[in-house]
Amino acid sequence: MKSTDQTNRESMNKTKAKLRDQIIYFGKLLYEKGLVAGTDGNLSAKTNTGTILITASGVHKGLLNKKQIIELDINGNRISGELPASSETKLHMEIYRKVPSCSAVIHAHAPWSTAASLNNDFIDLNLLAEGKLLFGRIEVVPYQDPGSMELAELSSEAATRSRIHILKAHGVVALGQDLLQAFCTVEALEQNIRILGISRTHFPGTLQSQAGESSPELPDIL
Ligand SMILES: [Zn+2]
Secondary structure, three states: OOOOHHHHOOOOOOOOOOHHHHHHHHHHHHOOOOOOOOOOOEEEEOOOOEEEEEEEEEOHHHHHHHHHHEEEEEOOOEOOOOOOOOOOOHHHHHHHHHHHOOOEEEEEHHHHHHHOOOOOOEEEOOOHHHHHHOOOOOEOOOHHHHHHHHHHHHHHHHHHHOOOEOOOOOOEEEOOOHHHHHHHHHHHHHHHHHHHHHHHHHHHOOOOOOOOOOOOOOOOOO
């Protein structure tokens, strides 16, 4: 028997019209939370027929409208919509191909997470109770040019290992069973890295693990 949550999740994802509304909603939320600025970032979601809805290239994520959401098949061929699809379409498509359980992808230029990636190859969040529980160590994918196939390859490989990773000097990529889950993951990672950053800047010398030294396996959310 399905849980209430599962039934709600299925009905939430049922129609393309609802998914378009959700992309618009979470685009606005990403913008309002400072996780993207202007035309930064991109969002996509898988429909119940297996097609992908993705934001158009160069559009403001806080001011999205339905014409700015393009429908593609899993190979990236256009099904509906006039505008060019996101410049990171390859990255989204590779993730859907390699992680079949994924139904939503959010790429955001979250400032604390991106800043932390500049001088680190991974971010260890085990110092924080919530960070340890949710994330453990976060992978930082080596720098590749935005929109490139090389970036799509590295990002989608990382997506097979964890529900979120950071693109070095660029931003974060989160997967979810729906856009809400992907958004929550972006928001929670950003908050944890922000706390770590505040601690290092404002309370030097006080860093002491409250959550043990071990790095747990990253939780398999999908
Ligand atoms: Zn980007």
